Amino acid sequence: GAGQLSTRYGKIEDMVVGVDVVHADGTRATYGDYARAAVGPDLRQLFIGSEGTLGVIVSARLRVHPLPEYARALAYGFDTFAEGLDACRAILQRGATPAVLRLYDKLESGTHFGHPDTNLLLIADEGDAAVVDASMDVAAAVCSAHGPELDSEAVFARWLDERMLVGKSSDGFTPGPGFVADTLEMAASWRDLPAVYDEVVAAVEAVPGTLAASAHQSHAYTDGACVYFSLRGEVAPEDRRTWYRAVWDAANAVLVAHRAALSHHHGCGLLRGPYVADSLGAGFATFGAVKAALDPAGILNPGKLGLSSRFGTPPLS
Ligand SMILES: Cc1cc2nc3c(=O)[nH]c(=O)nc-3n(C[C@H](O)[C@H](O)[C@H](O)COP(=O)(O)OP(=O)(O)OC[C@H]3O[C@@H](n4cnc5c(N)ncnc54)[C@H](O)[C@@H]3O)c2cc1C
Incomplete structure (x- = not known):
């Protein structure tokens, strides 16, 4: 998974320090619990995102952060989505990591923020004031070349109010x-x-x-x-x-x-299962071999992630 502030805090694979896993044969092992290691491949990552196909995670240790002392937000508009993407790239590649960096195309800028004529970029950061100010200075320098700052506080307030609402994709349509x-x-x-x-x-x-x-x-x-x-x-x-x-x-x-990742954070489950083999190419056989080694009886979440199931064709295939 990835939280809405992931550009500062990372995605789940960045947050998990260690996991305890019960294997298909009932044995239990601890993986990780180091800041970094060079003792073969990182087996902890084998289980993160495996959607229950390789073992059952029974406990996990996560990195946490101090509560933020300071926060700021900015919003800018871009003529095209591609120009906005390029600004995001430039901000990240200059070393700034604002917690929130979200670029909306024109349809979503209109339905979410009332700015239908632009591709709206919301930048927000929180944490140590010196670090936040530096990040926001970099973001402002990159974005101001494309046009004036929008009504940043109003955009940010609306995002905070509505960011947890389910069904945003229906906004602007009459079902x-x-x-x-x-x-x-x-x-x-x-x-x-x-x-x-x-x-x-x-x-x-x-x-x-x-x-x-x-x-x-x-x-x-x-x-x-x-x-x-x-x-x-x-x-x-x-x-x-x-x-x-x-x-x-x-x-x-x-x-x-395009050899893009089929999913960034939702995972594949059953719905994306039919596309996983094509996406991973020859690597899908490697995944299948790992599955066969760790779960020879095929009892762990059969049919997820495009893996074959001894119980027949998975639903949604
Ligand atoms: C409205 C909505 C908003 C969302 N927003 C976000 C978002 O902002 N960011 C984001 O990253 N995702 C988001 N998601 C997707 C969410 O991350 C996934 O739905 C996630 O898998 C939910 O986990 P769960 O434990 O509730 O689901 P479950 O369906 O219980 O679990 C997901 C999968 O993991 C397996 N599993 C569960 N527990 C274990 C375990 N202990 N060990 C091994 N395998 C296990 C299950 O068998 C299943 O295959 C959103 C989903 C919804 C419905």
Whole structure:
């Protein structure tokens, strides 16, 4: 998983120091509990994100941080989503790590913040005042070249108020009986993200029944980012399942073609299972071999992550 402040605090694999795992044969082992190690591969990471397919995590030790003493927020607008992505890249590559760095395309800037004519970038940070001020100075220097600061405090206040609301992807649409909305998040390099954004939106909107696809960049790194798409369709109620799988097929075909990560933080479960082998390529056999070694009877979460199941074809395949 990845929290909304992950650009400062990291994703779950950055936070887990150690785990205790019960294996399929009932044995138990502790993995990790060091700041860093060079004793073979990091077996702790084998279990983080394995979605219960390799063992059951029965306890975990997590890194924590002091409560923040200081916080600031800024908002800027960009003519194109690609220009906004490039600004995010520049901020990260200059060494700033603002806790929140979220870039919304025009549709979402309109529905979430009332700024439909721009691609809105929200930057917010918290923690030690000197570090926060330095991060925000870097962000302001990068963004001000593209235009004046927006109504930052109002944008930030609205984000704080609404960030936990479920169903944001339906905002701006009037759901009828055949309305379907969902989200699909992924990750790719800064180089590939502008094309991935354009192609996923085009592929989803080419599926009959789609109302609109949109996205925001939600979690950023020096080398790439997560883009979180929202998908909406309106079809005959009995066609909802067909439309839903068609848009997931269309979007994931783009991700596989770009060798993007199918998911940045939601995981794969059953829904993304059909795309995992294509995404991992020859590496999928390695994953299968690890699964066979750790769970020879196939009893741990069968069918998740695209792995075969002795109990038959998994649902949603
Ligand atoms: C409204 C909404 C908002 C969300 N927002 C975010 C977000 O901001 N960031 C984010 O990262 N994710 C987000 N998610 C996705 C969320 O991270 C996943 O749904 C996550 O897997 C939830 O964990 P859970 O334990 O509740 O689910 P579960 O379905 O119980 O578990 C998920 C998987 O892990 C396995 N599992 C559970 N416990 C263990 C264990 N002890 N050992 C081994 N395997 C285990 C389960 O078998 C299952 O396959 C959101 C989901 C929803 C519905």
